[in-house]
Amino acid sequence: MGKATGFIEIRREKAAEREPLERLKDWHEYSAPFTEETLMRQGARCMDCATPFCHIGTEINGYTSGCPIHNLIPEWNDLVYQGRWKEALERLVKTNNFPEFTGRVCPAPCEGSCNVAISDPAVAIKNIEKAIIDKGFENGWITPRIPVRRTGKKIAIIGSGPAGLASADQLNQAGHSVTVFERSDRLGGLLTYGIPNMKLDKGIVERRISLLSEEGITFVTNTEVGKDVTADELRQQFDAVILCVGAQKQRDLKIDGRKANGVHFAMDYLTTSTKSYLDSNFKDNQFINAEGKDVIVIGGGDTGADCVATALRQNCKSVVQFGKHPKLPMARTSQNMWPEAPHVFTMEYAYEEANAKFGHDPREYSIQTKKLVSDEKGNLKELHTIQMEKMKDENGNYYFKEIPGTEKVWPAQLVFIAIGFEGAEQSVLKHFNVDTTARNVVAAKYGDFKTNVEGVFAAGDARRGQSLIVWAINEGREVAREVDKYLMGSTVLA
Incomplete structure (x- = not known):
């Protein structure tokens, strides 16, 4: 090759x-x-x-x-x-x-x-x-693929993120009639509201969804299971249901001062920013504004980096991102050999931007937030930290040890919590009475994707927990094969 x-x-x-x-x-x-x-x-x-x-x-x-x-x-x-x-x-x-x-x-x-x-x-x-x-x-090479025949089978998909869209695409091409339900006002799930526009332009998402619609998929927005439609109604109207609701329950920071004004979940910040941008180019003021503020992002992952990039575009006064782990090495170590995913230092887009604007990388490593402090009006004014050292016990397990004398006070009027997710939101799962695991995701085995409820399947982050978009597409394709077999006895899907 x-x-x-x-x-x-x-x-x-x-x-x-x-x-x-x-x-x-x-x-x-x-x-x-x-x-x-x-x-x-x-x-x-x-x-x-x-x-x-x-x-x-x-x-x-x-x-x-x-x-x-x-x-x-x-x-x-x-x-x-x-x-x-x-x-x-x-x-x-x-x-x-x-x-x-x-x-x-x-x-x-x-x-x-x-x-x-x-x-x-x-x-x-x-x-x-x-x-x-x-x-x-x-070049116009991508055109609508209209199925030549319909099977008469109807499938409801709950959630229009990458898993939901992938399963909808596959099942529609197999000839089934597919309806995708989305509780938000726009389609795309995390593709639309979870990823900032500077990484993924929403016109790209809308273009694909328009194509899927032309191919015969029905999309229904502003519809929440348990509020606008019941699980029983969906099971009666459709031959199968696939739950692709994601894993959007954000992990909270249990710390003194958490209730201070100015402390927000990272996804709330990103979602409101994107929605306001799409709705009015920020003229509606329905977003969390970092302009002129000292911003601290707690959590060292991609979601935190997106918060950094968003705050920079809002003209923040300063921005820092905290991570609990040490700085990664510049090259693979002997404990991280190919073909494992490389755990090496990288300079992502948000950090390049912060460096260009403020003259330094915004990341702080091996740091723990101890408390948040607000003023007499309840507004956040500062954040207290201590440095940590990553240690290994006699059993080879890692733990973090505080380093005395490294305490520091940081000015902060906005803090964004980006420390991960704790599984799927439970409301939809409870409406369908599906079993869940200790990780708060749907109990459905990879390979058949069946829940304990007849005719109800689950895929994507709702089943596996927070993961990559490419895994969501994988699960969307795989669950489509299993639903096709469930409905037809065999599958035409690859």
Whole structure:
């Protein structure tokens, strides 16, 4: 695949991005397209590795390695190298319903397990994927696929995130009549309200949903199970129901001062910001505004980084992101060997922007928040921390030890809590009377996705817990196969 000596002769080029200070002036996507010639060169780096670990799609030590939807990566890399873009698109959409999403926001576990990455920077798989699908839309190669026959079977899907949309797409192509119910005013789930516009333009999401609608899928917004429609009504009206409601119960910070004005969950901040932007370009003032404020984000993950980028665009006075773990090494260690996901230091888009604006990386490592302090009116004014050291006990288990004398007081008028999620919100699950696990997700086995309730299935984060978009697409495709078999006795879905 690719050029035989391409991985030796050609270096990986950094993904094209708009200048940090320039992109802080707007809410458009920060990424910029590579030239076609650059992409062909990058495709040439894909080596004839015989065993392409890039699409193994498994978990090693709790982290994803390779592509969970088993994209035919070497094939379309080679076709791009040859300039055969339409054929590359045909290979890409065989396994991926929404490359325009994964090509923008997937963390690319495929690149972590790329064979080139054993000793050199991986093939630029994610950028090539995005370019293929974007070129497909630009050239009119992607058109509505109207099923030629209908089976007479009806399926309700609760939730319009990536799992719900993937299962809807697959089942519609199998000839079933699919209705997707969404409680929000816009479709897309976390694709719309959980990911900022500068990472994924909402026009991209709307374009795909419009295409799915043209293909025959029915979408119903502003409809909440248990409020606007009951679980019993859905089970009576449809032959099967799939729960794709995500895992959006945010983990709270149990700490003195938590009730101070100015302390918010990260997803509330991101959601209101995106909604206000889409509704009125922020003219309605229905969002949490960081302008002129000292902002602290508690939690070192991607959601926290998105909060940093959002606060920067709102012209915050300062922004810091706290993480409890030490700073990652610049290269893999002996405990993190290929093809595991690489646990190495990276400079994501939000940190590049903060560095450009304030002159330093906004991240603080090995730090614990001790308390929040408010003024006499109950408004947050400061945050107290202490540094920690990561230790290992005699059994090899890690724990964190406070370091005396490292206490610090930080000015803060806004704090965003981004320390993860505790499973699915329980209201819909209770309405359907489905069993749940100790992790507060639906009890449904991967492979059949059946709940304890006849005809009710579950997939995506609602079943597996908070995870990657590419896993949601995987589960959406897999649950569609099982529902097709449940309804028809066999399946036509790959």
